[in-house]
Amino acid sequence: MTTSPNWPPDPCDAVALVRAYTRILDWQFAAGGVPLTGEEAVLAAGRCPDAELLTSCAAFDAVTVACDLGVRAGYFLARCGVEIPSFHTGRQSSTFLVRPGAGAMLSGVPAVEVASGEGGWLALPPAAGRRWSAPPWSTAGPAPAALLDAAPLRGALATAARVLGHGA
Numbered sequence: 148m149t150t151s152p153n154w155p156p157d158p159c160d161a162v163a164l165v166r167a168y169t170r171i172l173d174w175q176f177a178a179g180g181v182p183l184t185g186e187e188a189v190l191a192a193g194r195c196p197d198a199e200l201l202t203s204c205a206a207f208d209a210v211t212v213a214c215d216l217g218v219r220a221g222y223f224l225a226r227c228g229v230e231i232p233s234f235h236t237g238r239q240s241s242t243f244l245v246r247p248g249a250g251a252m253l254s255g256v257p258a259v260e261v262a263s264g265e266g267g268w269l270a271l272p273p274a275a276g277r278r279w280s281a282p283p284w285s286t287a288g289p290a291p292a293a294l295l296d297a298a299p300l301r302g303a304l305a306t307a308a309r310v311l312g313h314g315a
Contacts, residue, residue, distance in 0.1 A: 155286050161196035161273050165189050168271065171289045174202045177268070199274045204267030207232075207283075207294055208250030210243045211260040212304065217241020219307035220300065221280060229299045232283035232292050237276040242269070244283055249297040258313070259304070 156163035168174045169185030176188040178200055183191065188200055212220070214235055221233060221241065232244040250261035262269055272279050283292050307313075 154289055155284060158279055159273055161192040162189055164273060165192040167284060171284055172291050174206055176200045176202050197274060199270040201268040201270055203265055204262045204269055205265050207244040207247055209262040209267065209269045210245060210250050210253055210300060211240050212258060214238050214241050215311060216304065216307050219311060220303040223303040223306050224299060230281050231295055231300055233281045234272050234277050234279045243300055244294060245297045245300060246294045252297040253301055
């Protein structure tokens, strides 16, 4: 499945994850409101693996929902053969990454938060109990995973909400 002993990155290794975020995905980071170069972000992760480095949502839209809803939606997506990069923050929330601008399709949906564009910021795994359930890269080799439109996610969230009795 892997093409090298260093791929995919260890999901608990902050330095390996930040390297993948900056080198493979070309995501931009900041700490304390100060923009960081890729190497500065890697060094910051090495100094403090639990640091909450924030990445700009310019390369994706982040759709965050309650964890139970996100886990169930992820299950429905998987049953349909659809994989959307996503992570869980403990048992509190699930965050899905979709194409830039696609999150607008979910604006106004109850219990859904969307972070988008240069003004949207997101803390990523492994900070504060965050763990990837579907990483944003290919497990076969160092390449980004395709980001999808939000339509499959919208359908999966609606189905999950009905099953869980959340309305919709």
